Amino acid sequence: MKKGTLKQILLITDGCSNKGEDPSAVAALAAQQGITVNVIGVLEDDRSEDPMGLQEVEDIAMSGEGVSQIVYKQSLSQTVQTVTKQAMTQTLQGVVNQELKQILGSKQSLEELPPEQRGEVMEVVEDLGETCDLEVLVLVDTSASMSNKLPTVREALIDLSVSMNARIGRNRFAIYSFPGKKKAIDKVSDWASKLDSVSSVFPKLTSGGITPTGPAIKDAMYEFGKKSLKRSFMREDEPNIEEAGY
Amino acid sequence: MNQTSKKRAIDFRRGQVVRGKWHHHHYTIISKLGHGAIGSVYLCESNGKQMALKISEKSSSVTMEVNVLKTFQKVQGNRLGPSLLDVDDWVDPSGVQYSFYVMEYLRGKQLSTYVKSHGEEWLGILMLQLLGDLESLHQQGWVFGDLKTENLIVTYPPARMRWIDVGGTTQIGRSIKEYTEFFDRGYWNMGTRKAEPSYDLFALAMVMVHFYHPKRFERGSSPKRTLLTKLNQTTQLKKYESVLKNALTGQYQTSEQMKRDLSHVLMEKQISKENYSRKDKVNKPVSSKQPVTQKRSQMPQATQNKKSVHPILESLGITLVVMVFYLFYLFLN
Structure with a gap:
């Protein structure tokens, strides 16, 4: 059986979008394309930010068929990896559910199975989660209010790659920041299996109050289709023969 | 969904x-x-x-x-x-x-509560039990994963270490399902999050560190150094230092290796305690803490009597004590 690649966008933000199309709509579109959108809302630990403004966080993830969580800065690391893993399980469970419906009829889903069989199905889901390939595009809000959260974000992302690289399946991570200078998003680091290189290149902050979350997600979607991705998925230790043809 | x-x-x-x-x-x-x-x-x-x-x-x-x-x-x-x-x-x-x-339902006390109320010598002994359990777990191809103080309780009598939350238990070779930062070697930059026996041994060492640092501490800019310095500075952990350091730096491949070293340390510790109590002519620390078993509270007396007789007999006595402790430990297991 050929194992597929799970595609995720991980959006890390601290507030509402205020420019461009509705992020939830774009997230729904991404989900249609097989890209899950997960959202983490980061709160400052000392002063209380308006959690109501973070309602959007949940909305985007829901229409993006992903997972959302709102956290305080210091627990970001653990959250980033939990959210990523949960979203993987959720997606895979969705796929398995689909299969179950085809085999057992439209009314059958995982939750409808008696606990004994459910256990066996979950084992399959777990196996898939461990062995499938994963692509995560991290989309970091670098608007002014995020400034003192960015070091933590960086740490959390390195930590994420530590977690994900312990899996059997392969991983690719890319980091983009928004709002970009000229486009909606700017590349911070290209697709790579490890994120330890991030330390040097984490973005300069964009001042100003615009947060074009919708357009950012839309642009991020296109980054999955790029040729660079295909190339980067070839083993790094193997000589890259195809490259000669480019 | x-x-x-x-x-x-x-x-x-x-x-x-x-x-x-x-x-x-x-x-x-x-x-x-x-x-x-x-x-x-x-x-x-x-x-x-x-x-x-x-x-x-x-x-x-x-x-x-x-x-x-x-x-x-x-x-x-x-x-x-x-x-x-x-x-x-x-x-x-x-x-x-x-x-x-x-x-x-496992009725018992949290590890730290138990050790605090029954005496610190229990910490090492309970860890030996835990190492034994981990050994069988690893042999079955699993790693506990989220090993931390809160997940350990002691049921008694007889005192027996049990773990209560298996949410992090992962098959060897996979990625750890669930972990807690302070007890996670990935967090301390001291290894991967791949499920292997040494992952649990790191966490176990951290459980011991955590006992003397219940408030935990930050990892700082060079986590490994922070941790090893803390270990070095904690006087109560001095006797365990070499074992803990090996566990934290991934020197042990199996729990059996760590268990062997730790039991060595525990037995040495008991001897020095005897010496100490003898010099000071104080009551034996072991028996004064709490009545454990007949055997145990009698032992220090035996050594004390022999001391006045002959140095060779003394060392014989010490060996005897060590043996009895070892038997006691086997019995506990």
Whole structure:
């Protein structure tokens, strides 16, 4: 059986979008394309930010068929990896559910199975989660209010790659920041299996109050289709023969 | 897929009856024992017996935990984790379904509470027990994963270390399912999050460190140095330092190796204690702490008497003490 690649966008933000199309709509579109959108809302630990403004966080993830969580800065690391893993399980469970419906009829889903069989199905889901390939595009809000959260974000992302690289399946991570200078998003680091290189290149902050979350997600979607991705998925230790043809 | 939106956190009241959808057993809630990342655990009663019931809105997580408990079940006579009694679903009045499982209720004290009230010498001994259990777990191809102080309780008498949350238990070679930063070697930049025996041994060493640093500490800019310095500075951990350092730096490939070294340390420690008590002519620290067993409280006296007789007899006596302690430890296991 050929194992597929799970595609995720991980959006890390601290507030509402205020420019461009509705992020939830774009997230729904991404989900249609097989890209899950997960959202983490980061709160400052000392002063209380308006959690109501973070309602959007949940909305985007829901229409993006992903997972959302709102956290305080210091627990970001653990959250980033939990959210990523949960979203993987959720997606895979969705796929398995689909299969179950085809085999057992439209009314059958995982939750409808008696606990004994459910256990066996979950084992399959777990196996898939461990062995499938994963692509995560991290989309970091670098608007002014995020400034003192960015070091933590960086740490959390390195930590994420530590977690994900312990899996059997392969991983690719890319980091983009928004709002970009000229486009909606700017590349911070290209697709790579490890994120330890991030330390040097984490973005300069964009001042100003615009947060074009919708357009950012839309642009991020296109980054999955790029040729660079295909190339980067070839083993790094193997000589890259195809490259000669480019 | 739509599981997240509608479910509310479960809050059972005392006396509420939880009836299973599939197996129709019912459980009367007595009290809440705690809650974690995945669901809540309640003390409940069924057919006159007390049990622990874990329920969660995350059906898949419950199922995964049940899978782990089931594999433990297959090993006869091995007490790895609490035994699994029932797995079922509960449908709340509004029709939303939650998964739960029922397990043996382990009545005991938290590790730190137990050691504080019964004497610090128990820490090492309980760790030996834990290493023994980890050894069998690893031999079966599993790693405990989320090993931390909160997941360990001591049932007594006789004192026996048990673990209570198997949510992090992972097959060897995979990625650790669940962890807690302070006890995670990845967090300290001291290894991967791949499930291998040395992952658990790191966490076990951190449990010992945590006992003397209950408030934990930050990792700082060079985590490894921070940790090793802390270890070095903690006087109560001096005697364990070499063992802990080996565990933290991944020198032990199996729990058996660590167990061997730790038991060496424990026995040395007892000897120096005897010497100490003799010099000061104080009451023997072991017997004064608490009445453990007859055998144990008598031993120091034996050494004291022999001391005045002959140096060779003295060393003989010490060897004897060590042997008895070793037997005592075997007996505990």
